[in-house]
Amino acid sequence: MRFFPPLRTVALAGLALLVLPACDSADPQPPGDSIAFGINYTRLFAPATDAEVAAVRAEWTARNPTSSTPTVVGTATEGGATITVVSHTVTATGCETVTHYAAIRVPDGLPADAPMLVVHHGGDDGFRVGGSGDTGLTALAALYPDLFAATVQVAPVYRSEPLDASAIGLGTLTASGAPSPWDCDVDDAIATVDAVIGAFPGVVSATERVAMGFSRGANTAALHAARDPEMDALVDYYGPTDFYNDAVQLLTTGVLTGNAGALGLPGAQYLLDNVLLPLRNADGSYNAGADYATARLAIVRRSASVFATSLPDTQVHHHRQDNVVPVGFTEAFEAEVDARGAGSRVEVFYYGSGAQAAGFHTPTAMPESLARVQTFLLGQLTGLTTVAAN
16 A cells, blocks of 8 residues: 555665765855755755744735635445545635545544544545545545544545546546645645535534645645644644755755656655746856745745644654655654744654665554554544554
């Protein structure tokens, strides 16, 4: 079972051979800055300032994401639950208005006003709703049976990506708009939650909800939780939740040099096209007058770690041998959370040891995590029974 796109891993050991030169052009450069392939790493990745964090928070408040009344695309039954796929229009200031899709899974026999579990998927290739696929809701329900039996699951797809419901006879539906990883995708999720609450009165609670995410979706879930005061708890599986660490700079070098593995990582092509390349001159050389202020805000708004004080109780799981999202992302996240005084609300579990390899970017590589997640999230929701941790 995988929670990332097939064959889209990166050999980080190979990327480590790419050495960052101190200087690569004759353009005037600040002394002591690390500049490589036309990008000033020092300017771009210096720690976020309080003013930058405040600016992003203000921007989020002004966005005010809203949804049209959802239209039911279709309904099917599978695995002891009813799955409904809905379409709606999401509008948010500063984001492209899109036609968006989401799946809502309601287990049989669920009491009224059940809590919501928002599921954020990994990868850039959309989400499979039913069937035996490796990222389907049915597969997740089998991994977390008590949690999925006690909640209404809401799974938003990301803009520009397909929601594949063909396994339950509802076809494949692709959200409109351009990709916006870890940014407007969060607005879509916020609007989706509000839309589901309005469309399913008496079925789902308006206030009790938790979130879980995998890989790219873990950072999206964390940013969603930081922006949603009603979110009671968060589970992060190996998310790139901090963009201020050595692994990010290594991967930046990879995408700038055309490394196929690096470019195959979720969100990498978007960041190359929209954040990195606009900072360089047309010939790829360093541009001292480039708009680093805007580029830095793009990094800030994608780093859940700097919004640690707004996160709910959080549990993080990461395998040390993960070669898709290196464990350094979670280590940096944990350090930033501690530095910002939010460490008491965040519990981090590391698993295994040894060299990075394929097969460790999945919950099933961390079997102890499965009961831990259910115990944690069910314990955060009123009146629900926890399971025994292994």
